[in-house]
Amino acid sequence: MQKNAQVPLDSSGEQSPRQLIASLVADGILTDPDSPRGRLLNAAARLFEQKGFTRTTVRDIAAEVGILSGSIFHHFASKEDILCTVMQEVTVYARARMAHASAQAESPREKLRACIQCELEAIHGLAVPGFSILVAEWRSLSADSQKRVLRERDAYEQIWLDTIAEAGCPGGEPALVRRLLLGALAHTYSWFKPRGRGLSLPELADRVLLIFAPL
Amino acid sequence: MQKNAQVPLDSSGEQSPRQLIASLVADGILTDPDSPRGRLLNAAARLFEQKGFTRTTVRDIAAEVGILSGSIFHHFASKEDILCTVMQEVTVYARARMAHASAQAESPREKLRACIQCELEAIHGLAVPGFSILVAEWRSLSADSQKRVLRERDAYEQIWLDTIAEAGCPGGEPALVRRLLLGALAHTYSWFKPRGRGLSLPELADRVLLIFAPL
């Protein structure tokens, strides 16, 4: 159902989430969220994010969309297949979103800022539901499934590496900086509340930028 | 069995891991690793770190020390009790180790370096087996258990906050810097191989220091 070719992403002009999703669905690299399969993926992503993969049962997922647990296996081969597909599609969407945000910014440092804010929004469920699963549930995937997801993920990471290299961060190679940065950002999931009365999300992005790209 | 008072830690002179553990056992704030209970805790820590909490069964833990699964509940009230106790004791030991390492360093910046290296060693199983569980399995704890662990953890974090404040890191309040730093360090668990032929652990500590405390 899904073509795995790296479809070039449209990164010009303004785009609403709905438009972006629609164009990815039209390209055949994202499941239609209004289809039964798409509804299952969205429900699973929500639950995996809330409770974790092992603590989410197929009965939970089925109940979320109003069907019985057995019917899930008409759409997916296994519970792990659901997780793997969720991770793939989340990565595809996150990549499209970040490519767009990065292309909008002008200076290299602003591009990095845009990427940081973009990933923060993704992690905190403001833009890419299920993004935090990518880090939290990596070990729940079999080796084969990890490979499937990694192919999509490489394209996503390449945007980061290019951006970091151009911004001229200290701390060594872009790959190392990216890994430290990813850890720092992903971990904000467990303490930062974007809707709280403290730091706002763009403010947090600024602080992170200040550390990883001083000046 | 365990006194919860904040026992002042001996932080003078050289100390082998064995000596440090022995003194903590003598103080009654750590379980003797040679007792049946201690052997269970060590086995559980190893397994939780390798496979995660939910994917580790009480039968796995029992087999590791050569008893039957039911016998575990002579030593612990529940599987979660094991996890909670592991987390507590790991925190106690990590704190003692870091207090010692920090006290050995001279300048504020060297103290920060010592803490970073200390936590990296802990995360990668070179010094504090089970440390990575603290971050990875936090959500596996009930609210009550989280409170129990948090009391020990506060003392550990205080060392960090003091060290960061004195080192004068950019990026805002020490609490924020610490959270970003913890995320970055904890995540190294999933990509950094301390025994590999690439970057060594002290080198990695240097790079991290360069980012979080420039100059």
Add this chain to the structure above:
DNA sequence: TTGAATACCAAGCGCTTGCTTGGTAGCGTT
């Protein structure tokens, strides 16, 4: 009008899980 495809139900199988129960063997005290 038929036939295939899609989406789902109803029932339950086989297995694993955390944990319980009732009992026993060995040891140090008194």
Add this chain to the structure above:
DNA sequence: AACGCTACCAAGCAAGCGCTTGGTATTCAA
């Protein structure tokens, strides 16, 4: 010799798990 304490075994229960099977209702193209 009697007691109590610690550490453990043997057996299994009740619940929950992922997943299978055989069948049905609806839709839509030929």
